[in-house]
Amino acid sequence: MTFENYKKWLKKVPVDVKIVFSGMVEPWLNKDCTKMLLYAYNQGYKKIGVFTTTMGMSLEDFRKIKKIPFTVFYVHLADAEGNTKIKVDEKYLKLLGEIKKSNIKNKKYMAMGKLHPKLKPLFSDIVEKVTMQTRAGNLDFLPQVHKNGPIQCCWPDGLKHNVLMPNGDILLCCVDYHMKHVLGNLSRNSYASLFTSREFKRIVKALENKNRGDVICRRCEFATVNNNYNQKSLYRETLNYLHLTGKLSRIKSLLNNK
Numbered sequence: 001m002t003f004e005n006y007k008k009w010l011k012k013v014p015v016d017v018k019i020v021f022s023g024m025v026e027p028w029l030n031k032d033c034t035k036m037l038l039y040a041y042n043q044g045y046k047k048i049g050v051f052t053t054t055m056g057m058s059l060e061d062f063r064k065i066k067k068i069p070f071t072v073f074y075v076h077l078a079d080a081e082g083n084t085k086i087k088v089d090e091k092y093l094k095l096l097g098e099i100k101k102s103n104i105k106n107k108k109y110m111a112m113g114k115l116h117p118k119l120k121p122l123f124s125d126i127v128e129k130v131t132m133q134t135r136a137g138n139l140d141f142l143p144q145v146h147k148n149g150p151i152q153c154c155w156p157d158g159l160k161h162n163v164l165m166p167n168g169d170i171l172l173c174c175v176d177y178h179m180k181h182v183l184g185n186l187s188r189n190s191y192a193s194l195f196t197s198r199e200f201k202r203i204v205k206a207l208e209n210k211n212r213g214d215v216i217c218r219r220c221e222f223a224t225v226n227n228n229y230n231q232k233s234l235y236r237e238t239l240n241y242l243h244l245t246g247k248l249s250r251i252k253s254l255l256n257n258k
């Protein structure tokens, strides 16, 4: 995505929308990522988040952004099981060391499996161990899920955590790797019209009733089943969410350390 296009499309997005540097690829593999992030902040977007392995990010990049009051700054660390392909070299370790000692707001760390041995001295007591998910069925080597009945997305922003693609298309969700659900394009459409678009309306119907069409959410761990919605199912879904995001083990270890 070019910086010029990014500026043009961002202008269409209301300033109270959360801008998250994440998505389907590593954000800092775009050489203008730091510039884009600072631009959003200076334009008045105050809810800015980051999900990154730090690949492509330099120390200089980090120093430029560390004062931003991020809603979340989530670092995906190298693991010892080869699940994440990260080169654990001096440069990487130096950057992680700087992130760790910084006062950057709302920073968190996760790993897919056992932490890489070289990272243990820095992170073993604070890393969240996260379970790999199917990404709505895209990772077909994992056990698949299928949800029946009326469902909804259990992410806090529901159907409004969308992805801006390099051509201006807006996808429903960051796990929509096949680009099945395109809500519109910011070159042609307004932000508000994305949520009145034909595709958006079709998705809402398909969430209510599986016979009204296919939607990737039926294969997603983060969809909750709404029928017979009562305290028991709410409890089960909340536990499921905490487990899948690695937060359950964190809560347990905090309670054990009391």
Ligand code: SF4
Pocket: 136, 152, 153, 154, 155, 158, 159, 172, 173, 174, 175, 216, 217, 220, 221, 222, 223
């Ligand atoms: S239920 Fe899953 S696939 Fe659907 S919008 Fe939420 S996170 Fe994305």
